[in-house]
Amino acid sequence: MTQPPDVGEAESDSPSPQDVVDSATSVLSPDLELRATEVRRGKRPGSRYVRIMSVSPRGLRRISPGVYEATEEAHLPNGRLARGVRRFRRLMVGRPLATADQVHERLTKVKALAIFSSDALSSVAYATEEILLVLAAAGAAALSAVLPISLAIAALLAIVALSYRQTIHAYPRGGGSYIVTRDNLGDLAGLTAGAALMLDYILTVAVSISAGVAAITSAIQVLGPYRLELALVALGLMVLINLRGLREAGTIFAAPTYVFIGSVLLLIIMGAVRIMLGGLGGHNLLAGAPPETLVTASTDLTIFLVLRAFASGCTAMTGVEAVSDGVPAFRPPESVNAARTLTAMAIILGIMFLGIGLLSHHLGLVPNERETILSQLGHHVFLGGPLYYLLQASTFFILVLAANTSFQDFPRLGSFMARDHFLPHQFLFRGDRLAFTNGIVVLSVLSGALLVIFNAETSRLIPLYAVGVFLAFTFSQSSMVRRWLRLQEPHWRRNLVMNGVGALTTAVVTLIIAYTKFTHGAWVVVVLIPCLVALFMGIHGHYERVADQLALEDGPEPLVAETVGKVIVPVAGLNQAVLRTLRYARAISRDVTAVHVAEDAETSEALQHAWERWHCDVPLLILETPYRSFIGPLLAYIDALDARAPGSLITVVLPEFVTAHWWENLLHNQTALRLKLSLLSRPNTVVTDVPYHLSR
Numbered sequence: 001m002t003q004p005p006d007v008g009e010a011e012s013d014s015p016s017p018q019d020v021v022d023s024a025t026s027v028l029s030p031d032l033e034l035r036a037t038e039v040r041r042g043k044r045p046g047s048r049y050v051r052i053m054s055v056s057p058r059g060l061r062r063i064s065p066g067v068y069e070a071t072e073e074a075h076l077p078n079g080r081l082a083r084g085v086r087r088f089r090r091l092m093v094g095r096p097l098a099t100a101d102q103v104h105e106r107l108t109k110v111k112a113l114a115i116f117s118s119d120a121l122s123s124v125a126y127a128t129e130e131i132l133l134v135l136a137a138a139g140a141a142a143l144s145a146v147l148p149i150s151l152a153i154a155a156l157l158a159i160v161a162l163s164y165r166q167t168i169h170a171y172p173r174g175g176g177s178y179i180v181t182r183d184n185l186g187d188l189a190g191l192t193a194g195a196a197l198m199l200d201y202i203l204t205v206a207v208s209i210s211a212g213v214a215a216i217t218s219a220i221q222v223l224g225p226y227r228l229e230l231a232l233v234a235l236g237l238m239v240l241i242n243l244r245g246l247r248e249a250g251t252i253f254a255a256p257t258y259v260f261i262g263s264v265l266l267l268i269i270m271g272a273v274r275i276m277l278g279g280l281g282g283h284n285l286l287a288g289a290p291p292e293t294l295v296t297a298s299t300d301l302t303i304f305l306v307l308r309a310f311a312s313g314c315t316a317m318t319g320v321e322a323v324s325d326g327v328p329a330f331r332p333p334e335s336v337n338a339a340r341t342l343t344a345m346a347i348i349l350g351i352m353f354l355g356i357g358l359l360s361h362h363l364g365l366v367p368n369e370r371e372t373i374l375s376q377l378g379h380h381v382f383l384g385g386p387l388y389y390l391l392q393a394s395t396f397f398i399l400v401l402a403a404n405t406s407f408q409d410f411p412r413l414g415s416f417m418a419r420d421h422f423l424p425h426q427f428l429f430r431g432d433r434l435a436f437t438n439g440i441v442v443l444s445v446l447s448g449a450l451l452v453i454f455n456a457e458t459s460r461l462i463p464l465y466a467v468g469v470f471l472a473f474t475f476s477q478s479s480m481v482r483r484w485l486r487l488q489e490p491h492w493r494r495n496l497v498m499n500g501v502g503a504l505t506t507a508v509v510t511l512i513i514a515y516t517k518f519t520h521g522a523w524v525v526v527v528l529i530p531c532l533v534a535l536f537m538g539i540h541g542h543y544e545r546v547a548d549q550l551a552l553e554d555g556p557e558p559l560v561a562e563t564v565g566k567v568i569v570p571v572a573g574l575n576q577a578v579l580r581t582l583r584y585a586r587a588i589s590r591d592v593t594a595v596h597v598a599e600d601a602e603t604s605e606a607l608q609h610a611w612e613r614w615h616c617d618v619p620l621l622i623l624e625t626p627y628r629s630f631i632g633p634l635l636a637y638i639d640a641l642d643a644r645a646p647g648s649l650i651t652v653v654l655p656e657f658v659t660a661h662w663w664e665n666l667l668h669n670q671t672a673l674r675l676k677l678s679l680l681s682r683p684n685t686v687v688t689d690v691p692y693h694l695s696r
Helices: 081-091 099-105 107-116 118-125 125-139 140-170 177-185 187-219 220-242 246-276 305-319 332-365 373-382 386-419 438-452 459-465 467-487 492-518 522-550 576-588 603-612 631-644 662-667 671-679
Strands: 009-012 024-028 036-043 048-054 058-062 067-070 566-570 592-598 620-624 650-658 687-694
Touching: 009 305, 024 305, 048 099, 048 576, 067 620, 107 118, 107 246, 107 332, 107 386, 118 125, 118 187, 118 305, 118 386, 125 140, 125 305, 125 332, 125 373, 140 305, 140 332, 140 492, 177 187, 177 386, 177 467, 187 386, 187 438, 187 459, 187 522, 220 438, 246 332, 246 373, 246 386, 305 467, 332 373, 373 386, 373 566, 373 662, 386 650, 459 522, 467 492, 467 522, 467 687, 492 522, 522 576, 566 576, 566 631, 566 671, 576 592, 576 631, 576 650, 576 687, 592 631, 603 620, 620 631, 631 671, 650 671, 671 687
Parallel strands: 566 592, 566 650, 592 620, 650 687
Antiparallel strands: 009 048, 024 036, 036 048, 058 067
């Protein structure tokens, strides 16, 4: 009695056409499941059967019929150099994160405050100083105007924060100026807001890092000549940290942010207590002389000067929008957590900004090139002790880390605009750690260029600052007004009034900043914004043209195989790689020609003799090149073929050997690569590589 075959095995009395019994072949089933078939000898004499075995593909995991998932094993490199690069990347950036891990990268309110508020909170380190720098032109008496100006900016902060709370609840998936404006006012307004924000993010990185370096050089003045080098090192560290991902960046930034908040609040509290106890007099201790003798008036205290000081102080509000733009990064409920974080940020920022302004007004501090206002306050209140150095160190770290707001929002804004086809689609790419890698790199290059151009000097960068952010504020709040009028959702009248006041206020501030800072550098931003908008529209037009030309016609079309026409095989000699390529070319077409570009007659004659000796049935064409050029004559030959049959498809099959080690490529001319680049833009031309791998 015969034994029944095992599961998956079928016995047959008919002989197999294979001579070798214990041979195996692999076939791929329609649902992509890899199976191995093995022919074995049966129980009865002369009988054979086929055994089918399921084999799991390397690096692939079956999800459902026809659906597979690439595991981490599929991403492992093969070469020694590639493995070394991967180990270095993991050391610097961390292990790769799967897309499913994105939900675990969400931020708590504590970490979100550190990431999204560091720009706004850190601005108190230089905003008051910028006000005083402008007022000092009118003499010591004008410095007292710092207090009413600070109060006006604090009131403006409250208005903007309340307005953005409405935006957060209306756009729980992210309510940055670009999205809100484009949704309500159209493409042109949205792109203007996006361009303004992008410029502001680039300037934020440059200004924050420059101000952070100024804090260190104020405490350790011997480092002053190395300002630019310190700034570039800090920028490099910021790039590395942000490439590691959102959650890890929040963990790194949380401690410095809260140390800075604590240091400044302690400075304000101790200063207020010492003032009430009479231990903090209103004179300049460091200079050893009253401020009247230190400041010489060069102009009168005019309305224009006050407006200029107000515009400079408005840099304290940069970064307020970051929370509304980063709502998707919060843990659920996203909009509720984002609104609470925005409120906490506005309250902390207002207290610190007003406190520094009050203390500076009481002490009559004067800005100078050697030391920042915050450093002077630290010397007065902390008397230069350990708390002073803690304040300066935390100021340095918060100012450098304040650039992180831009490193989070610039790549995210770039991804939004790339999704809408206004920026290159490379901005949509997420790296190993789920960060928008290309956006981070572009931001670092542009901000680094600003640091080099302006030598990392905060006072030279400030005039370019705040125009873009307040323009974005105005567009965002105006768009919300349009939204409430259009949709009339619950409580729309109350929200309309709130956003209307915000739009009107920020519009007035935008005009003030543009007017007062125009000749001091703001004109650069005013000119760049329409240029960027034109660039965005040009990119969008390109993508539209590409989509139109690639679009399918109405109705299904049968997939009819095109016959391969003329095939050309460029050959430099006759070897294993060339023979393999000729076999491939003959397999896909009957019309194959081998083309040899000869620099001298001896080489071409030797090749012709070898061609005859190996009985190659592919015709060989010799192109002599007296000017020793390879690509030019070959392209001329292809053009001649195209002229004979215009529009016909020409296939160029390239024999290319692959060296065993990467460094061995440096010993070869890379002719195939140069030819591929030359043929890339040629219509009706297909380029195919036939690699021949050399053994070690």
